[in-house]
Amino acid sequence: MFWWTRKKKPIESALTAVMQRNGYTIEPYTDLTGADLEGADLEGADLEGTILINANLSGANLTSANLRDALVALADLSGVNLNFANLEGAELEGANLEGASLRGANLRGANLASANLVSANLESAKLATANLFTANLADANLMCSDISYTNLSHTNLACANLSYANLSCANLSYANLSGAALGGANTLLANFAGANLFGVVGYEP
16 A cells, blocks of 8 residues: 655745646646646746656656656656756655656665666656655666765666666665666665666676
8 A cells, every 4th residue: 555645835936827738727736636637848847746646648748847746646748848947845656757857867775676667767867865666667768967975775767777876775686687878887785685786887886
């Protein structure tokens, strides 16, 4: 069973500009559970604390959007553009982010447990202290990303690009890193106990 807690709406959010997309009001701390926002242009939108559980955002443009502390669990975010978006502390458990672009996105402290990030672009993303337990990151691009102190236990990173990533103090126990690229990565104090390192390039245990 999933347990998600909604953050309290701050008074200052009332001053945020409101936008309308696909018949929905887009503003912070609203309930958009199950909303159909497929392909919507939400560039720069303020969705802080918004509930988007089971929402369809596939193919949407969320470049530079603010989704801090948003509840986006089980949502369809396949092919979405989240470049430079703020998802700090967001709840994305079980979300589908296959083929999504999160270049330079802030995902510090976000919960991505069991999320689908196959072929996602996370280049230069900030994932420090995030939870990616059992997430699927096969063929994902994590080049130059900050994954320090992140939980990647039991995560699928097969053929992922982790070149020059910061993996210091990350938990990669029992992760699948077969065929992954780790050249130039910082693996200081990273935990690789039980990990599958077959065919890994640029890392020697």
